[in-house]
Amino acid sequence: MTTCPKCGNEQPDVFSQCQKCRFIFPSSPANQTKRFARSATSSASGPLAHPAVVILGALFVSILLGFALWWLNSPEGLPPLEGSYENAANRFSMLAPPDWVVLTSENYQELFDKMGSRFPKMLRDGFSAQQTEVGFIKVLENADFSPSVNVVVMKTEMPELNEEQLAEGAKVLSEGFRRMLDNYRMERSELITIDELTSAQFTSRGSLKMRVERAGTEGSSGGSGSSELRSFEMQFAQTLVPGKGRAYIITSSALIDQYPEYRKRFDGILDSFRVLQRPSRFGSITMGALNGGLASAMAYLLFTVLMQIVGLFKNEEPLPAPPPL
Structure with a gap:
C-alpha cells in the first residue's frame, strides 16, 4: 500500500498518483516501471538510427536498385555462333551450313548470271529492290529450284507479339502472298522462341510461276525462244523476329518435294539467328513506369545519404530524412 x-x-501501489487529491507520486513503483520501459526502448532504437547505419543501408539499397536499372535496360541474348555471318548495319548474325552460298547485294549478280532461272525468284527480286540483307542458298546443279533462306529488315518498332498479333500477321501475310502465288494456303501460324525472343512463324504453300530455260538451251536470262513459263509448287516458312527499332523477316523456301529433306537445315539456320541489338524487356508503358520508379527511389536514397553526411560533418544531429515519396 502507498500513503x-x-x-x-492509502491506496494500492499500482497507482502513480493519489486517487483522492491527484497528487503525483515521483517515486511510485508504477512511474519507475514506465521510466524503465522508455529507457529500454530508447536504448534499443538508438544504434539503428545512427547516421552510419542509415548511410550504409541507403547505399546498399541504391546499389541493388542500380543493378535492377542496368538489367532492365541491358537485355542480352545468346552469343553468336562461331563462323556466323554478321550484319553490323542491322545488328544481326546467323550461320548457314558450310556448303551453302552466302549472298549479299555485292555478290548476288555473279551467282544469278551462273544459275539463271534456277536462282530463286524471291531472292533475286529482293536483292534487285535492295530489300534483302542477306541470303543463303544451297546450289543444286540438276534441279529446277535451289532451296534458300533470306533475311529482310524492316525499320519499325514492333509491338510485343501475342496471339492477337499472330492472327493479324497471318492475315496480312496471306493477303500479300495471294497476289504473288496461285493456290496459296496458310498451313500453320504459331509463336516460337528465337534467340530468347518471342517470334511469330508462318508456314504456307502455293504455286509460283516462273520463266525457266528450256532443256538444251544456254544463257542465264533466256529469250522468248529459249524459255518457258512453268508453275512450281512451293513451301515457305516465314519467321518474324523483333529487334530494337527493327523487325527481321526470315524466309525459308523450297519446292514441296524438297522441303522435307531441307527442313532440318532450315531450322538450324533459324536457330542460329542472333539479334545483336535487343528490344526492350517489356512494353514502352511498363518500361517507363519501372524506369521512373527505380530512378526516383535511387534519388531519394542518395539524397538521404547526402543529408546524413552533411549532419556528420557539421558535428550536429544528422538532418532529418526527406519526407517519403
Whole structure:
C-alpha cells in the first residue's frame, strides 16, 4: 500500500498518483516501471538510427536498385555462333551450313548470271529492290529450284507479339502472298522462341510461276525462244523476329518435294539467328513506369545519404530524412 504524503490517503501501489487529491507520486513503483520501459526502448532504437547505419543501408539499397536499372535496360541474348555471318548495319548474325552460298547485294549478280532461272525468284527480286540483307542458298546443279533462306529488315518498332498479333500477321501475310502465288494456303501460324525472343512463324504453300530455260538451251536470262513459263509448287516458312527499332523477316523456301529433306537445315539456320541489338524487356508503358520508379527511389536514397553526411560533418544531429515519396 502507498500513503499519499499530501492528504494521507492509502491506496494500492499500482497507482502513480493519489486517487483522492491527484497528487503525483515521483517515486511510485508504477512511474519507475514506465521510466524503465522508455529507457529500454530508447536504448534499443538508438544504434539503428545512427547516421552510419542509415548511410550504409541507403547505399546498399541504391546499389541493388542500380543493378535492377542496368538489367532492365541491358537485355542480352545468346552469343553468336562461331563462323556466323554478321550484319553490323542491322545488328544481326546467323550461320548457314558450310556448303551453302552466302549472298549479299555485292555478290548476288555473279551467282544469278551462273544459275539463271534456277536462282530463286524471291531472292533475286529482293536483292534487285535492295530489300534483302542477306541470303543463303544451297546450289543444286540438276534441279529446277535451289532451296534458300533470306533475311529482310524492316525499320519499325514492333509491338510485343501475342496471339492477337499472330492472327493479324497471318492475315496480312496471306493477303500479300495471294497476289504473288496461285493456290496459296496458310498451313500453320504459331509463336516460337528465337534467340530468347518471342517470334511469330508462318508456314504456307502455293504455286509460283516462273520463266525457266528450256532443256538444251544456254544463257542465264533466256529469250522468248529459249524459255518457258512453268508453275512450281512451293513451301515457305516465314519467321518474324523483333529487334530494337527493327523487325527481321526470315524466309525459308523450297519446292514441296524438297522441303522435307531441307527442313532440318532450315531450322538450324533459324536457330542460329542472333539479334545483336535487343528490344526492350517489356512494353514502352511498363518500361517507363519501372524506369521512373527505380530512378526516383535511387534519388531519394542518395539524397538521404547526402543529408546524413552533411549532419556528420557539421558535428550536429544528422538532418532529418526527406519526407517519403
